[in-house]
Amino acid sequence: MLAYIIRRLLYAIPILIGVNLFTFALFFVVNTPDDMARMQLGVKRVTPEAIQKWKAERGYDKPLVWNAAAAGSAALTDTIFFSKSVRMFAGDFGRADDGRDIAREIGERMGPSLAIALPTFVLGLFVAISFALLLVFFRATALDFSGVVLCVAMMSISGLFYIIGGQWLVSKVWHLVPISGYSGGLDAAKFLILPVLIGVIGGIGSSARWYRTIFLEEIGRDYVRTARAKGLPERVVLFRHVLRNAMIPILTGVVVVIPTLFMGSLLTESFFGVPGLGSYTIDAINAQDFAVVRSMVFIGSVLYIVGLLLTDLSYTLADPRVRLQ
């Protein structure tokens, strides 16, 4: 087991290096730092001095990968590639355009992101699985049919509509909770209820329909017929046998997103004014803060790879037959 984890961690290294090289190529080779400076400074303020200053402020005034002017190992380390890309592996993301340390900012913003993403995830999973089980219990009836129609209709609605409509109805018409904002501690609940609720409702359509397909696939198997033949009530068949066997395909899709919950949701956080990583990313995109976007790409990949590892490990918990070597 431990050997397996170590091997998977080693396997993740080339992928992370690949992500790192890819983002480096995307941000510094497709466009030179001069191009970025020109774009950000705008047409009017572009002077050679302004570009030099912009680059020096961000440490982009070094050579890309090889510093011929430096001696010894500094020829490799005193470059954009080393200072901006390689140092990411050590958790050093440099500074954002406003001068703040990105790593620290990320640490502070993970909390609010998680405060919304985690309840949304848990509650969403619970509601979607319950709804799917309900449809499967009443399969091939009018209830099942209208449930599927409802799912398809709900997944055809834009996520933006759920957020805008929900804010309008709950906050503006009913005045139940504040439209947006965030605070720490217990007080946060009144800010969290609406985004979590909207996140859950917005996700039901596609996930419930998917779980229903998985359950229906399981229900056609021999062990289900055996369970029914020995006289188990349908309720027990569904909850004891089908649900547990369906966990494997469900886990594949679900566990992988758990680490990325830290990243928060771009839309929810920006609409509800939550100071999490999602709104941080959106602000960075709008302000064209390349350093922040680059850091978020890297962190997102790290979390995704952790998710893949967790997925494999969760198989052993859900299915004793799976042995990892």
Add this chain to the structure above:
Amino acid sequence: MSGMVIQPVLLWSDALLFVLIAVITGLSLWARRQDALRAAWARVARDRVAMAAATVLAVFVLIGLLDSLHYRARLEPQAGDKSVTTAVTTARYAVEVSSALDALLADLRSRTEKTYSAPLATHLFAREALENSTQREFPRLQHGGAHLGDDLSGHELDIAVRVSRGLAGGLVVWLLLVAVVRRTNGLDLKAVLGVGAGDTAKGAASGVVLITLLPILLLFGAAISLGAGYHVFGTDKVGQDVLYLSLKAIRTGLLIGTLTTLVMLPAAVALGILAGYVGGWVDDLIQYVYTTLSSIPGVLLIAAAVLMMQVVIDTHPDWFATSAERADARLLALCLILGMTSWTGVARLLRGETLKLRELEFVQAAQAFGVGSFAIMRRHILPNLMHIVLISLVMDFSGLVLAEAVLSYVGVGVDPTTISFGTMINTARMELAREPMVWWSLLAAFGFMFTLVLAANLFADAVRDAFDPRSSA
């Protein structure tokens, strides 16, 4: 309009769209000769929901195609005409790129107001100081309800008359259509509409199509009749007709939904088959590339790539003659970037399926006969993977249409001058805090997007059920 010179303009996205249509036509001609494919499509045709959805989709596609026939009309410059429409004005040539749809909707396009006005309104949404009055009042619209004159007591009655006239017109067109189908098919009315016993597969399909067309034609009739005198969905911040914007946004949605899959398909198919068939280090390398790409969260990868693309476009203004071309290039680049993030899933599926096919007898027989690897991949593997390609094409469409709106909101979507559902929602969002709310452009964008995506989802489900061998139960 005399002395008008029409100069056809072929934007890159138009060209690709026509290539796509040619490919689809070619493939469907080829599919007609394949028994298995014909049977699968016949299953789709027998599915009533699928045929209704296909009809709705066809209407959207028709609007999108009309909007893809671009031309430049040389017009006399008119004083005071400041229409800031999508067909972006090009200062250098003093002509703008319009489309056939623009020509059809010339009235809607030209009748702009000053700013917001509610659907079917006669007055602006905001108070303004009038010339001959000390109070701030709601000014009359220049076009909406202008035919009523000063007497507004007949406003509701006028709307009711126009709606019923439009509905009647739609009904007449529909009845004519039914009569034509009856004549050409030689069926009686019940058979044409696919109701009652003894309906043939052909009759059932045409019946569903005709019945679906009825509400569409009724809505069109009402919209045309109302649109002649009012702004049916109101006007937006700069006074453009929201109905016009919604219809123009359809093309953008369709392009993103289809071209994205089209641009990534060749690479995904080639790499997927290669990895599965050749194996060894080729397999390792291809798997490494797509694992790396897919481990970057989609939105972030798109955001990073779009940011970089903006830098490229901004620093090379000389590449694009007109701003329409620039907006078009940006749209295509967005399709490419979306494709870059979504090809990995298809490649993985195709690799897995190729691994299975490689071990089957007919492939082994071909190998024993000494058929080359490339020929085996092309003649024996590829045709057996087409159903996966088709299913992923239709399944991805609706997700991409929805993604466009989100990306435009995030600020990494289409060019702000391109009319799309995303840009419509994005500009309308600013006015949400207003009291009373400006809801119509939001609702119009969401409504059109919902109809398009729902139809696409329903159609995609039927296609998947018909083509996926596992779901044939």
